[in-house]
Amino acid sequence: xAKITLGRYVPYDSFIHRMDPxxxxxCLIALMVAVFISYSTWELTxxxxxxxxxxxxxxxxxxxxxxxxxxxxxxPLWFMIxxxxxxxxxxxxxxxxxxxxxxxSFNVYWNSIFQSLKIILRLVLMISLSMILTxxxxxxxLTYALEWYLTPLKIxxxxxxxxxxxxxxxxxxxxTILTEVERIMKAQSSRGVDFxxxxxxxxxxAIISLIIPLFISAFQRSEELADAMEARGxxxxxxxxxxxxxxxxxLDIFAFLLCSGLLGATxxxxxxxxxxxxxxxxxxxxxxxxFIVIYCLLVGIIESRVVS
Amino acid sequence: xxxxxxxxxxxxxxKTPFENEALKNINFEIKEGSFTCLVGHTGCxxxxxxQHLNGLLVPSSGEVVVDDYVNTKKNRKMxxxxxxxxxxxxxxxxxxxxxxxxxxxxxxxxxxxxxxGVKKEDAKLIAKETLKLVGLDESFLKKSxxxxxxxxxxxxxxxxxxALKPDVLxxxxxxxxxxxxxxxxxxxxxKNLNDSGKTIILVTHDINIVYEYADNVIVMDNGEVVKxxxxxELFSENVEKYSLETPMIQKVTNMCFAKGLKLDINKxxxxxxxxxxxxxxxxK
Numbered sequence: 245x246a247k248i249t250l251g252r253y254v255p256y257d258s259f260i261h262r263m264d265p266x267x268x269x270x271c272l273i274a275l276m277v278a279v280f281i282s283y284s285t286w287e288l289t290x291x292x293x294x295x296x297x298x299x300x301x302x303x304x305x306x307x308x309x310x311x312x313x314x315x316x317x318x319x320p321l322w323f324m325i326x327x328x329x330x331x332x333x334x335x336x337x338x339x340x341x342x343x344x345x346x347x348x349s350f351n352v353y354w355n356s357i358f359q360s361l362k363i364i365l366r367l368v369l370m371i372s373l374s375m376i377l378t379x380x381x382x383x384x385x386l387t388y389a390l391e392w393y394l395t396p397l398k399i400x401x402x403x404x405x406x407x408x409x410x411x412x413x414x415x416x417x418x419x420t421i422l423t424e425v426e427r428i429m430k431a432q433s434s435r436g437v438d439f440x441x442x443x444x445x446x447x448x449x450a451i452i453s454l455i456i457p458l459f460i461s462a463f464q465r466s467e468e469l470a471d472a473m474e475a476r477g478x479x480x481x482x483x484x485x486x487x488x489x490x491x492x493x494x495l496d497i498f499a500f501l502l503c504s505g506l507l508g509a510t511x512x513x514x515x516x517x518x519x520x521x522x523x524x525x526x527x528x529x530x531x532x533x534x535f536i537v538i539y540c541l542l543v544g545i546i547e548s549r550v551v552s
Numbered sequence: 553x554x555x556x557x558x559x560x561x562x563x564x565x566x567k568t569p570f571e572n573e574a575l576k577n578i579n580f581e582i583k584e585g586s587f588t589c590l591v592g593h594t595g596c597x598x599x600x601x602x603q604h605l606n607g608l609l610v611p612s613s614g615e616v617v618v619d620d621y622v623n624t625k626k627n628r629k630m631x632x633x634x635x636x637x638x639x640x641x642x643x644x645x646x647x648x649x650x651x652x653x654x655x656x657x658x659x660x661x662x663x664x665x666x667x668x669g670v671k672k673e674d675a676k677l678i679a680k681e682t683l684k685l686v687g688l689d690e691s692f693l694k695k696s697x698x699x700x701x702x703x704x705x706x707x708x709x710x711x712x713x714x715a716l717k718p719d720v721l722x723x724x725x726x727x728x729x730x731x732x733x734x735x736x737x738x739x740x741x742x743k744n745l746n747d748s749g750k751t752i753i754l755v756t757h758d759i760n761i762v763y764e765y766a767d768n769v770i771v772m773d774n775g776e777v778v779k780x781x782x783x784x785e786l787f788s789e790n791v792e793k794y795s796l797e798t799p800m801i802q803k804v805t806n807m808c809f810a811k812g813l814k815l816d817i818n819k820x821x822x823x824x825x826x827x828x829x830x831x832x833x834x835x836k
Contacts, residue, residue, distance in 0.1 A: 254569055430608050431651040434643040435712060436635065436667030453663070456653035460698070 253382055256308040259495060260380045265389035267496045271503040272377045275300075278503075278510040279369045286358050292510060293365050299506070300372050307380045314372060321371070325364050332360040387412035388490060406480050413469070421462060428457050505531075555582040555605065555720065555751070560614035562600055574600040576775045578614070582753065582768070584719075587746045589762040589783075590755045592772035593795050598755045599646070601772070602722050605753070606641040607634045618720070639668055642718030646725045646755075649705035651712065652697040657683070660697050661711045668716065675715070682711040685745075687737055703734035710738075720751040727758065739765060763787065763799035764822045771796070784817060801826055 255261075260268070279296055283289045304314065337355035344354045378386075391408035398404050429439060437450045509531070562575040574597045582588050590598050603609040604616045607623050615624035621637045645651070654660035661682055662675035670678065683692060686707040692700070697708055710726065723742065727735040743765055746752045756762060762769055763783050771779040771786070771794045778794060779786065787802045798806075801820060808815055808830065815829045 256569070427645065428651060430603065431643075431645045431648065433608060434606055434638060434645070435651070435664040436638055436716065438635075438667075453651075453653050457650050461650055 252379065254308065254379050256380075258307055258380070260303065260307040260376065262493075263380075263499060264490055264492050264496045265381050265385040266392050266490060267492065267500055268377055268381055269386075269389050269393070271499055272373055274503040274507040275373055276370055278507045279366055279373070281510045281514045282362075283514050288513065289358075289362055290365075292513065293362070293369075296506075297365065297369060300369055300376075303376050304372060307376050309375060309379050314375060317375065318368065318371060321367065324367075325360075328363055329357075329360045332356040332363075383415035383418075384412055385488075385490075387415065388486070388488075392490070403480070405484075409480065417462075417465070420465075421458070424458060424461055425454065428454055554584055554617075554619070555753075556617040557581075557601075557604075558615045558617065560601075560604065560611045560616060562597075562604070562609060563612045564600075566612065574775050575604075575611075578777055580770060580777060580780055582751065584751055585746070585749055586767045587743075587752045587765055588754070588768045588770060589766035590753060590770050590772065591757070591759070591762060591794075591796060593757075596772045597775040598772055599724055602643065602724060602753065602755060605720070605722055606643050607637050608643070635668065639716055640718055641720045641722060642713040642716050644710050644713050644721070644723045644726060646728060648709035648713075648724075648726070649702065651709055652705060655696060656694050657688075657697050657700075657708050658693040660708060661715045664712050664715045678715050678717075679711070682715045683708075685714060686711045686741055703730050703738075706730065706734075707738070707741075710741075714745075718750070720753065721745060722753045722755075724755045725757065726754070727756065727761070759797050759799045760801065763801055788817075 263271075275296070279293075283292065304311070333352050333356045335356070336351075337353050337359065341353040341355035343351045344357055345352055381389075387408045390411065391404055394402065394404035394407060432450070432453045433439070437453055438446070439450050439454070442450070557578045557580050560575055560578040561573070564570070564572040564574055578601065590601065592598055600609065604611060604623060605618065607621075610623060610625055613625065615622050617623070618637060618641060621633060621640075623637070652660050654663060658676055658679045661679035662672070665675040665678050666672060680690065680693065683690070688704065688707055688711075692704070692708070697705060700708065706726065710723075714721070721742075726738055726742070730738065739761060742752055742754065746765075754761070754765070766783050769779075769781055769783055769786050770777055771781075773794060783799075787798055791798060801822060804826060805815055805817060805820055813830060813833050815826075815833060820826045820829055
């Protein structure tokens with residue numbers, strides 16, 4: 245259980261934890277789009293990428309996510325990164341590009357290396373961002389936020405509440421099922437099953453001995469849950485009230501402005517083809533840097549107040 | 553083969569906000585062939601403790617010695633011999649019927665021995681024998697385990713562990729959710745296994761079971777062992793401080809004492825022996 249830390253909600257009390265989940269989802273999307281915008285020159289790509297990375301690092305620190313945990317969740321990516329690098333180097337880049345180095349008669353271009361670096365940076369940022377979201381938001385709050393976003397679709401008879409309920413039940417049962425997996429694995433290990441070593445055929449058998457009991461208990465659980473919900477008069481068509489109301493605070497508005505500002509700045513930079521050293525870029529650069537600095541300071545002040 | 557816990561500590565999810573010290577300084581010894589009951593209320597670390605017995609969990613510090621196997625954090629070499637340990641100590645989990653997965657009862661019981669290198673035909677023979685041991689007849693061999701009743705499933709699951717022919721059998725609340733008849737039969741079976749020389753460690757909430765069957769009782773509270781005693785020793789004092797109840801038989805015996813019947817408490821284990829004792833005293 246302790247091994248699965250990726251994106252698990254960790255109950256700290258930070259500004260990001262207290263943010264409105266609807267706002268958090270918006271900010272996440274805005275930042276992700278900002279991360280994925282491309283620019284005409286490599287300098288701009290990496291300067292903006294670096295700034296965003298800096299921002300994400302601040303967010304990571306504020307939301308108490310340990311870097312150890314983050315690197316742990318990035319581990320499976322190594323394989324992908326290597327493949328990316330190899331493929332990018334094998335395919336000759338479009339357009340002119342200086343040669344980085346040659347292996348025999350085969351040339352490796354700077355463009356290919358930059359290209360892979362860009363993709364890696366984007367991937368890492370994307371994963372960090374989604375981790376910030378899931379590690380600081382209770383799964384239930386997330387589904388409430390999702391439901392809120394889906395509400396307008398009710399006009400076209402989209403079952404927003406049912407979908408949100410289904411997702412929240414699924415989320416609710418992930419830890420339960422993980423515990424179940426652990427329990428069954430232990431029970432089968434006691435019967436001599438080795439889940440880690442052995443030939444593929446014995447491993448298959450081991451997996452079957454895990455999956456069948458797991459499915460059976462999952463089906464049983466879902467039936468019981470459906471009965472329990474009906475017994476308590478659950479009707480998806482009814483209007484419901486909530487114990488926890490989602491609410492916007494001043495800092496939410498600030499975060500909202502910051503993230504949309506960042507997104508806007510990146511779009512403008514990309515659209516008008518700013519080269520980094522032209523004077524017209526400077527205001528944008530100064531404004532966005534100031535924004536980030538003010539934000540970090542503000543969050544820092546609030547955090548220190550909460551801690552003391 | 554004795555079992556020994558030396559200053560065992562165990563912490564779940566160390567160095568995270570979920571950190572939880574489940575076992576604190578556990579020290580005790582269990583003798584070969586004994587019947588030991590482990591009691592304590594929910595969440596006191598009983599299930600964590602028994603998982604140390606066959607190496608599913610490794611102590612955060614301290615060591616668990618089972619025969620010549622030492623289960624400790626430092627001892628990496630020993631982990632290769634984990635299979636031997638698993639064969640020696642059979643662990644029946646709570647709601648063990650959840651572990652059934654094969655198409656027939658026979659295959660499911662034969663699954664364990666095959667994991668330890670027994671040939672398929674021999675494993676099926678073992679399945680046949682063990683099924684008898686848990687009190688089910690041969691007609692069950694070809695049935696699907698999912699068509700059985702709860703009590704029957706539980707027995708098949710126990711047979712699945714017994715088929716490994718362990719020297720030590722650890723059962724985690726084997727009677728939970730069984731009807732009175734099923735409970736009685738299951739306990740009789742466990743007692744039989746104990747008489748045939750197997751060491752039994754039984755986790756239970758039912759104080760009457762403890763009183764009737766146990767040689768030794770280990771009482772746990774909040775991750776610590778608070779008392780190790782024989783049932784008559786344990787229940788002669790006020791057990792409410794361990795949040796336990798006095799067993800029914802003990803209560804009746806105490807009432808008989810109050811009425812002036814001089815009963816020999818050491819001979820009273822269950823209803824039959826109580827009645828025998830009363831009859832003996834009355835006839836004098």
